[in-house]
Amino acid sequence: MYPARQVFFVLGLSRSGKAAAEFLLKRKAKTYIFDDVVGGIVEKNIRELTAMGAEFLTREQVEKSADFCDVLVLSPGIPIDHPTAVAFKRQGRAVIGETELAARYLSAYTVAVTGTNGKTTTVSMIEKVLKEGGLNAYACGNIGSPLIEATELSETSVAVAEISSFQLETLQSLRPHIAVVLNLSEDHLNRHYNMENYVFLKSRLLKNSTEAEYAVLNYDDPLVREMTEKTKARVLYFSTQGKVNGAYLLSGDLYFGAEKIMPAGELIVEGVHNIENALATLAVAKIMGVPTPAIAKALRDFKGIKHRIERVAEINGVTYIDDSKGTNADATKKAISCMKEETVLLLGGKDKGYEYDSLFAALPQSKVVHAILYGENRFRLLESAMSRGYKNFTVCSGFDLAVRLSGMIARSGQTVLLSPASASFDEFGSFEERGDRFVEIIRSFESERLTDGNEEYGLAVDQDENKDEE
DSSP: OOOTTEEEEEOOOHHHEEEEEHHHTTTTTEEEOOOOOOOOOHHHHHHHHHHHOOEEEEEHHHGGGGGOOOOEEEETSSSSHHHHHHHHTTTEEEEEEEEHHHHHOHHHHEEEESSSHHHHHHHHHHHHHHHHHTTOOOEEEETTOGGGGHHHHHHHHEEEEEEHHHTTOOOOOOSSSEEEEEEOOOOOOOHOOOHHHHHHHHGGTTOOOOOOOOEEEEEHHHHHHHHGGOOOSSEEESSSSSSSSSSEETTTTETTTEEEEGGGOOOOOOSSHHHHHHHHHHHHHHTTTTTTTHHHHHHOOOOTTTTTTEEEEETTTEEEEEETOOOOHHHHHHHTOOOOOOOEEEEBOOOOOOOHHHHHHHHHHSSSEEEEEESHHHHHHHHHHHTTTTOEEEEOOHHHHHHHHHHOOOTTTTTTEEEOOOOOOOOOSHHHHHHHHHHHEEEEEEEEHHOOTTTTTOOOHHHHHHTTOO
16 A cells, blocks of 8 residues: 555546545645646546645646656556656656556455456446345446545445556556456557557456456457466356356356356347356356346346447437447457348547458448448558458548438438447547437437438438449
8 A cells, every 4th residue: 555645646637547636635645636638527627636635737847757756646548658657667666557556445355357348348247247146336447437436345345347458557456356358359559569468468457366366267269268377366267159167158048057047048238249248247246156046137137338239219210329339340340240230330530550451351241231431540441441352331531420421321221330440539538428429410310300312411322332432
């Protein structure tokens, strides 16, 4: 733990940074703060923190902060090679994140979930199942509520924490009772440089585990399965491809060990990826002693999460689905695998440093009949589409135009799917903001009374002609 007499500098004052600063100020620690974002929620946070006693640094003071501060608390949105973090390390100062600060004060049981895709859904599932089993479970971490809020939980409660690779950059002390690794595929390579670094960061969730803790690993993912050799924890697996020591899918049913839990077809959420999430949840629930009837009931009742393959509306026979949380190619491939009708796909945003070739290679075998490429990375998407011989696309610049084009192109009986395979930061502050804007535009369609032929927009769309459009 960090004594109050140490001096802290909290860099980055969105949700996580503000929570860390509040935590320190309530414990009478000398706390400096800084963020270069002007206006909005950050400006409000700065006002509230300075009212509590924090001191806001100037840019010049930030450059010298390693001279007079003992600990840098770095926002997860700021990379570990940021000049301020480098300066602190050179002087032997501590560089931590809000999650690491929380880890030093947690007394509750901790179930920590990481992976490339499915983290938020699985954390939400686990929370629901544990609550159904009578436990005081609290979803936190990257899902929304900062982990540091869980320091107020009792020793008998359970903090169910979503842990991102950004948080793992500065996380050293966490030793979860159960560590869950869902899957690994290319993501955030613009920050982590290569896949090897990314995998290494994810494996850090297991590094403090002893024989007293558990690891729940995806047996079907070779990169995750290899982590068995790197942990001292007791390992349980989950698999959709065969029997394992843990939770698995067999003949359409979910099992744990020899016990049948429920038919997979009773899950409301669709797709193989959601069966995987349910199996991981099942393994955690069994470790925590939740009775089988409670597990089955909670899984049957689970309706999914906002912005993850979420049905928004049906207008003029077109169904609109919000998967703004699909921020990498693998997540988007999972989303399109759930589509049952012909689909117009919205792709684009902020580039994350990986290739899109595998995504465009998958589109001809899917229900996608047209892709709209937009955003900062639209030309990288275009290059991948052309390299794979995919011709059923339209290119435009901004998000709003892309969504409106989707309403013109899609015909009755088809689906419009927002699953961008990209970060949102070219136009939005978060994937939530992007998803909310999508919903806002779609709602406006209802008042604009789009006709089936789209004549009101002066655009007569022929689906066959659009298949050849470049």
